[in-house]
Amino acid sequence: MLELSNIGKHYDVAGHRVAALSGIDLTLTRGSFTTIVGRSGCGKTTLLRILAGLASPDTGEVLSGGPAPRIGVVFQEARLMPWLKVAENIAFGLRKRVDRKTIDERVSAILDLTGLSAFRSAMPAQLSGGMAQRVALARALVMEPDLLLMDEPFAALDAFTRRSMQNELVSLWQARKPTIVFVTHDVEEAVVLGQTVIELSEGRVVGRQTVDIPYPRDPTGVEASLCRRAVLARLLTPATPDRMQTKPD
Numbered sequence: 126m127l128e129l130s131n132i133g134k135h136y137d138v139a140g141h142r143v144a145a146l147s148g149i150d151l152t153l154t155r156g157s158f159t160t161i162v163g164r165s166g167c168g169k170t171t172l173l174r175i176l177a178g179l180a181s182p183d184t185g186e187v188l189s190g191g192p193a194p195r196i197g198v199v200f201q202e203a204r205l206m207p208w209l210k211v212a213e214n215i216a217f218g219l220r221k222r223v224d225r226k227t228i229d230e231r232v233s234a235i236l237d238l239t240g241l242s243a244f245r246s247a248m249p250a251q252l253s254g255g256m257a258q259r260v261a262l263a264r265a266l267v268m269e270p271d272l273l274l275m276d277e278p279f280a281a282l283d284a285f286t287r288r289s290m291q292n293e294l295v296s297l298w299q300a301r302k303p304t305i306v307f308v309t310h311d312v313e314e315a316v317v318l319g320q321t322v323i324e325l326s327e328g329r330v331v332g333r334q335t336v337d338i339p340y341p342r343d344p345t346g347v348e349a350s351l352c353r354r355a356v357l358a359r360l361l362t363p364a365t366p367d368r369m370q371t372k373p374d
């Protein structure tokens with residue numbers, strides 16, 4: 126579906142040139158679930174922004190193997206419109222694209238799929254963090270994206286809610302099969318969700334782990350633990366020393 130080839134991106138920060146990304150090669154096949162994991166500042170969001178077309182790389186190419194994919198994005202915060210009911214928030218992006226009847230059908234279907242039907246008339250302020258995030262996911266899914274980009278969407282949730290949201294996301298992916306790229310700093314989450322885990326450190330891909338464990342995955346199981354250990358070992362190897370350079374005058 127998408128191929129990133131030799132992607133590089135720099136930022137100038139306080140007289141320093143920071144390589145946010147260097148030499149990134151990444152292939153996303155249609156219907157795949159990829160997780161990108163790495164510590165804070167390793168370039169995950171920058172990579173996601175380039176995939177979303179919200180930032181352009183300094184070097185390299187983003188190649189699309191067919192028509193440009195329809196993209197949905199879910200952020201760490203739900204970013205709902207507080208003056209609109211749940212169903213209206215979900216319908217918002219559809220309102221100028223399809224007729225009223227289609228909107229109603231698609232919103233009802235997605236409310237069902239995400240278990241939000243009972244809350245269609247609730248206001249965002251009446252929702253828990255987990256439910257608000259589920260609305261954000263429903264709002265992205267209702268647009269029927271080919272590519273769903275998720276930037277640490279469960280990071281602010283408690284461990285129990287995060288776990289059930291992870292299971293729900295896997296079920297949604299299995300039902301609809303969008304291509305998913307999911308960014309996280311949590312190695313366990315990356316292993317529980319992804320078919321492929323891309324390990325990012327200091328702006329570079331330092332490892333790729335194929336996770337061949339059936340869903341739903343038990344994060345405490347032997348296979349998941351072994352995968353997690355392998356990913357962690359690569360992420361903890363010493364970083365490249367030359368990422369931040371003083372700019373020459």
Ligand SMILES: Nc1ncnc2c1ncn2[C@@H]1O[C@H](COP(=O)(O)OP(=O)(O)OP(=O)(O)O)[C@@H](O)[C@H]1O
Binds near residue numbers: 166
């Ligand atoms: N708009 C910007 N201007 C300047 N520097 C930036 C900008 N965006 C990102 N950077 C720098 O690029 C590097 C990568 O940032 P990025 O946000 O992609 O990392 P991240 O892995 O998503 O971090 P986090 O997990 O903390 O969100 C960091 O050193 C950051 O300071």
